[in-house]
Amino acid sequence: MPRRSPSTPRWMSPSPREVGFPIERRTLLKGIAGVGAAAAVPGLAACGGSSKSSGSASTGGGASAAAGSAAPAGSAASGGGGGAASGTISFGSNGSDPVPKAAYQALFDAFQAKNSGATVKVNTVDHNTFQEQINSYLQGKPEDVFTWFAGYRMRFFAAQGLVGDISDVWQKIGSQYTDAFKQASTGDDGKQYFVPMYNYPWGVFYFKSVWQKNGWEVPKTWDDFKALLPKIKAKGMSPIGFADKDGWPVMGWFDIINMRVNGYQYHVDLMAHKNTWDDPKTKDVFSHWAELLPYTESNPLGRTWQEAAQNLGGGKSAMYLLGSFVGQQYKGAQLDDLDFFPFPEINSQYGQDSIDAPIDGVMMAKKPKNEAGAKALLEFFGSPEGIEAYLKTDSNDVAANKQASTANYNALQKKSQEIIASTKNIAQFMDRDTRPDFASTVMIPSLQDFIKNPKDIDGLTKKIESQAKSIFTG
């Protein structure tokens, strides 16, 4: 359906493990690679669309993926991965940082080891560039399989008929996922378009040793939390690490406070603009947030999340709300010392029953050059084996596949999995939960304005609401 009609995307999915922000895994200098053109990373400059697939999709060169792929029931050890695929399968990747890049390669190596006739040709594009160009990418010559995010951000493109239906892949891999993951992979039309790979929780990160040394307790409630902040400040540390140079990190603050104050359903409805921004309940979120701002690091708008993470590591700040990818910034003993807790309860009606835990995964192009191969690859992505190969290299996330082995998980991954499993509502991050044109053009500047001037909540929410009206009623 066209974006214009006041479409009501099916927000009501029970607990879509929706997803958070595209992690901007860039440090200041690494970003150079992504400047200017969509810098296909040197060495991997496979321009999409030029894959010489041997044998067209319809007639399938060699054994089609559908053949002989009895989905292995259970037995995670030797998970599925489809039949023998063949030909070249092109893959568009936004994993431009070294860790995810190597992790994808590990997954493809495992896939190619199983399917000797298949080669995966990877085209890696800088993470942010990939997101920004998704519209033209999907209408141009997308690779057969490409990386994307679950939830609204996926449904939005599926609804416009820009991605391939992979319901038949789900027939094979479906049994290995919980219903919440299936929901998060399903479009408005009830078909599946997405294979979830992993997700990662957002929580308040801190170093155990620092807190033990100072005798600080993990706060469970808002009052505990607020009582703790001045104590930390008295030690000469910034109680809360804070960074929003890139605009998206503080969306996590709004999300979590909104879910704590008004509950998951209110949050999801607000993201769909079924609730309004100038509603007193929404304003209440900002007033709670404003109480914390005096305890956050100064100069947040000039700081990247990586710098804030380093400040946390360097003992300049005591805690930091971010996704578990923050772990990429630490090594060795320090990484082992890192821990996190879910944001404290504000309203006892909702307790700590929601978190942001974004899902990343893969989708198929609308008209892949090598459909059989693409589906075989997607199936491999959806197999325990595939995701294990990936997580072996990139160990900041937890597998979406419930049969994937957790034997190799580090403490942080184990904790992440525990928190995700025990939390009732898994929400998205704001910019995967709402329309992209609203998140980026309205919410980023608005939240930055709030940080600069937390006093004028009425004026701010009025401005947001009037822009939301014009965008959502388009």
Add this chain to the structure above:
Amino acid sequence: MATTLQDAAAPTGKPRRRGGRRFSTRDKVVLGLMMGVPALIHIAFVWFPAIASVALSFARWNGVGGLGTIKWVGFDNYHQITTNYPSFWPAVHHNLFWLGALLIVGTPLGLFLAILLDKEMKGSRLYQSAIYLPVVLSLALVGFIWQLIYSPDQGLINNVFHTDVDWLGDPSVNIWAIIVAALWKHVGYIMVLYLAGLKAVDTSLREAASMDGATEVQTFRSVVFPSLRPINIVVLVVTVIEALRAFDIVYIINKGRNGLELLSVLITDNIIGEASRIGFGSAIAVILLVISLAFIVPYLTVVFGKEFKS
């Protein structure tokens, strides 16, 4: 760049011939192709997109599907931009501020450096290269370099001077900080242009002036500077273009938000990003086009006016 005839040029006595010459068919074909092909390319890549942008600015469209999905909304986009888009007016101000800074600070500074280097002092080659070096860097790279200097936690300034200024995040400071970075690059460019102009000034003019007992300053004011007029026009045009197309440096710093809004960034934010508000973005582009025209039209009038007269 159009060159203007200097007053010193020899007056042409002969009246211009008007349409006297006959062309053979082959000449006509060759000329037709030589004129026609570039004209077509120009129309296809300059005029068509420009006119299409103007048309699209009256529409709502997310760029997906055929042209049938375009919804015409009249002036609604313009109305929204001017009344319901908090980033818009700051962006206009910043663009004009950028222009002002380049004109008022950048141009005199570039001229001053050019005059110093024109003195043929010792090591002037070295200075010249040093000042010109930033010009060959892309603005995006300049953005990275200056981030290392300005970054609040890990940047050079705050660590060396133990200050706690949020050079990049404080909206009242960051535009100045970025202007400094932009000038760092821009001044070298202006310097080279003026240096070329100064080298072209006839030495006999200077000699004559010093014979008449003119001081350095007088010589410059009444003899050298007037002969730099064509260069001044070039510099003016370059500066206006640079100021209106400023984009990369702020985009690198913080995606052009929070005190660094520029029209060019708003356009890309709305059109190119995931937002894909093609109509809305086009309307901002049209506004930028109108602002550009306000500078371009007078310039062309002056230049062509002169040419017709001569």
